[in-house]
Amino acid sequence: MVQALHARRRIDRLGALLGVVAMVAATTLPFVVFKANRIASGEPRSLLAALPSAPLLLASVALLAVAAAFVRQARARLAAAVVGVLTVALALAWAADALTPAGNRLVRISPGAGCWLLLLAFALIATDALARLRPGPLARVGALALMAAAMWAAFAAGLFDQLSIMREYAVNASGFGRELRQHVLLALGSVGAATLVGLPLGITCHRVPRVRGAILQVLNLVQTIPSIALFGILMVPLGALATAVPLAADLGINGIGPAPAAVALFLYALLPVVANTVVGLGRVSPVAVDAARGMGLTSWQVLGEIELALALPVIITGIRIVLVQNIGLVTIAALIGGGGLGTYVFQGVGQTAIDLVLLGAIPTVALAFSAAVLLDALVDLTGRAAP
Amino acid sequence: MIEISSLSKVYAEATVVDEVSMVVAGGSITAIVGTSGSGKSTLLRMINRLVEPTRGRVVINGRDAATVPGHLLRREIGYAIQGHGLFPHRTVAENIATVPRLLGWQAARTRARVEELLRIFQLEPAEYGAKFPHQLSGGQQQRVGVARALAAEPRVLLMDEPFGALDPIIRGQAQDDLRDIQRRFGTTVVLVTHDIDEAFRLGDHVGVMSRGRLLQYDRPAMLLTHPADPFVSRLTGTADRALKLLSLTTAAQAMEPGAAAGDGPAVAATDSLRDVLAQLLWSGAAAATVRRPDGSAAGQVTLAGILARGRSD
Ligand SMILES: Nc1ncnc2c1ncn2[C@@H]1O[C@H](COP(=O)(O)OP(=O)(O)OP(=O)(O)O)[C@@H](O)[C@H]1O
Numbered sequence A: 001m002v003q004a005l006h007a008r009r010r011i012d013r014l015g016a017l018l019g020v021v022a023m024v025a026a027t028t029l030p031f032v033v034f035k036a037n038r039i040a041s042g043e044p045r046s047l048l049a050a051l052p053s054a055p056l057l058l059a060s061v062a063l064l065a066v067a068a069a070f071v072r073q074a075r076a077r078l079a080a081a082v083v084g085v086l087t088v089a090l091a092l093a094w095a096a097d098a099l100t101p102a103g104n105r106l107v108r109i110s111p112g113a114g115c116w117l118l119l120l121a122f123a124l125i126a127t128d129a130l131a132r133l134r135p136g137p138l139a140r141v142g143a144l145a146l147m148a149a150a151m152w153a154a155f156a157a158g159l160f161d162q163l164s165i166m167r168e169y170a171v172n173a174s175g176f177g178r179e180l181r182q183h184v185l186l187a188l189g190s191v192g193a194a195t196l197v198g199l200p201l202g203i204t205c206h207r208v209p210r211v212r213g214a215i216l217q218v219l220n221l222v223q224t225i226p227s228i229a230l231f232g233i234l235m236v237p238l239g240a241l242a243t244a245v246p247l248a249a250d251l252g253i254n255g256i257g258p259a260p261a262a263v264a265l266f267l268y269a270l271l272p273v274v275a276n277t278v279v280g281l282g283r284v285s286p287v288a289v290d291a292a293r294g295m296g297l298t299s300w301q302v303l304g305e306i307e308l309a310l311a312l313p314v315i316i317t318g319i320r321i322v323l324v325q326n327i328g329l330v331t332i333a334a335l336i337g338g339g340g341l342g343t344y345v346f347q348g349v350g351q352t353a354i355d356l357v358l359l360g361a362i363p364t365v366a367l368a369f370s371a372a373v374l375l376d377a378l379v380d381l382t383g384r385a386a387p
Numbered sequence B: 001m002i003e004i005s006s007l008s009k010v011y012a013e014a015t016v017v018d019e020v021s022m023v024v025a026g027g028s029i030t031a032i033v034g035t036s037g038s039g040k041s042t043l044l045r046m047i048n049r050l051v052e053p054t055r056g057r058v059v060i061n062g063r064d065a066a067t068v069p070g071h072l073l074r075r076e077i078g079y080a081i082q083g084h085g086l087f088p089h090r091t092v093a094e095n096i097a098t099v100p101r102l103l104g105w106q107a108a109r110t111r112a113r114v115e116e117l118l119r120i121f122q123l124e125p126a127e128y129g130a131k132f133p134h135q136l137s138g139g140q141q142q143r144v145g146v147a148r149a150l151a152a153e154p155r156v157l158l159m160d161e162p163f164g165a166l167d168p169i170i171r172g173q174a175q176d177d178l179r180d181i182q183r184r185f186g187t188t189v190v191l192v193t194h195d196i197d198e199a200f201r202l203g204d205h206v207g208v209m210s211r212g213r214l215l216q217y218d219r220p221a222m223l224l225t226h227p228a229d230p231f232v233s234r235l236t237g238t239a240d241r242a243l244k245l246l247s248l249t250t251a252a253q254a255m256e257p258g259a260a261a262g263d264g265p266a267v268a269a270t271d272s273l274r275d276v277l278a279q280l281l282w283s284g285a286a287a288a289t290v291r292r293p294d295g296s297a298a299g300q301v302t303l304a305g306i307l308a309r310g311r312s313d
């Protein structure tokens, strides 16, 4: 009984489970999928079949899995998980190199289910360790920068050039930068505009309770319209505007293209910004506001130095929500010619080329993840003095 | 000096403050008491125009308050409230420096003043200046609140139930501190409370409010001996008013020549007659010796003398 209790305390249950998942993924599932050319059907290849150094790799995965189950110290677990992710990534690059005959530009190698599952397992162990370590905001931003630098170095060195997704990138290299910029511009622009409009709107709602219900209800209604439908609805009036006012058309305002996308994204971003501004201002201590007025702050000073300053963490939380949301939604804007990384997603869907889909999807996820980390850090920094 | 004449505040139908007139002498403490909703806070907030009067006039040190822009007026008047209202995102030092900063004081002067005030309120500047309000105890927060109100050396200080949230022991300490500081700086204080004992303990004058009207405004003893209204005697309490009266009088005021017999207790000149009476009852003596700080006898207070002062006339 005592021994059983002892053993249970020594084994980390989540770590043990993820370790088992990693081992199963490494030994039984296909590590990569091999295609003779882009449209050929894929042949799964296990780790053993794909890599000459596979036994060594399997041994290190096993070692890391055991570490995940038995090492209790969060720092060591994080290190093990990071080593795991790097090992899998390198194994993928090596497997692609090993399976591609020299000079062959037709062969396509993409990650298989085993590879994805391994990455997922180690990423979850890392997340779990990070959650226990509770790093401060600056440490988190530092870790993000480190990750970005490692990625950039890997791409610059051409580490993954033999992978199918990088082959798709090579084909689209000329337009990729433009779509990426368009994507970021649409997401940041719509959130920026929503902040500029939403902040005063939120302040008005806070100051004038009579209009609060009406404004929030209208914005709630907008939020419930599905994004595709909203893009569609906006195409009509903007198209009409473009035909009626040639100047608008010259400025790029049109029924299709970036304009309706930007407007729709802006409308989606508005409710969370306004709602969080209202909630944030509502939580400011009325006694502090009374004291501020009583000491002779002007009403603008009370708003800026006390109310907004204290509501800032909640307001930035709202901006974080919409920024992450809109980075994802911009993908759909490609459907109406809005551009952005969604272009590759829909082209890929059309050509049933999963790697082209990933070329759009993976950078989108990376962007959303980075935005979340950065703005979460900002929330922590602005709210550090609050109890 | 604050001269309030025919001051009224009307909201929609309700008259919340009704034709109040009073003169607060410079360098004194005036306590306003009354039941909840009687208009005390509204009256106080019309002095610094946090609430704009509907009718009437407030003249502060010879200047009509209505002739100054509200926020500039408020920078000259200290303001401390229940629950202290410290800014949670600013340090203790930054909180205290609020009005000096608004007035554009130089940094060195502000820093010196902040440190002076922290010392006066028994908070070591090096230790407490950089703390945030939530890191302080309730009593410390309240002291910082009063320090902040006094930062720019205002000649007038308005306080709305400043000690309402404190436990009895810390509250007594805070009241003593306020008395000391008010004497030291000669500040004119108007303090709102619904604690009649606090009003009697601190107020040179006490105003009693009910339903927006100022029923009586007088020295505390007069409220006890000559209540202008049944409400005033109800509020001050008829059962123990003799004892309240005694607590308003010091041993020095009732001192007679001579020294008490050997078994009489020793008291200080500043002790209240209420405390002296308690000591006499406890020791069974008929007289107490009033001793100077150096221990020599200044005179005596007799039981008969005390009893004579507890009577209604
Ligand atoms: N802005 C306002 N609009 C309408 N009525 C108000 C307003 N402010 C105060 N009142 C009313 O005026 C009356 C007096 O309020 P006030 O705050 O001056 O009372 P008080 O004596 O300070 O009470 P308490 O001891 O509870 O603080 C109350 O009935 C209150 O409801």
Ligand SMILES: [Mg+2]
Binding pocket: B040, B041, B042, B160
């Ligand atoms: Mg009040």
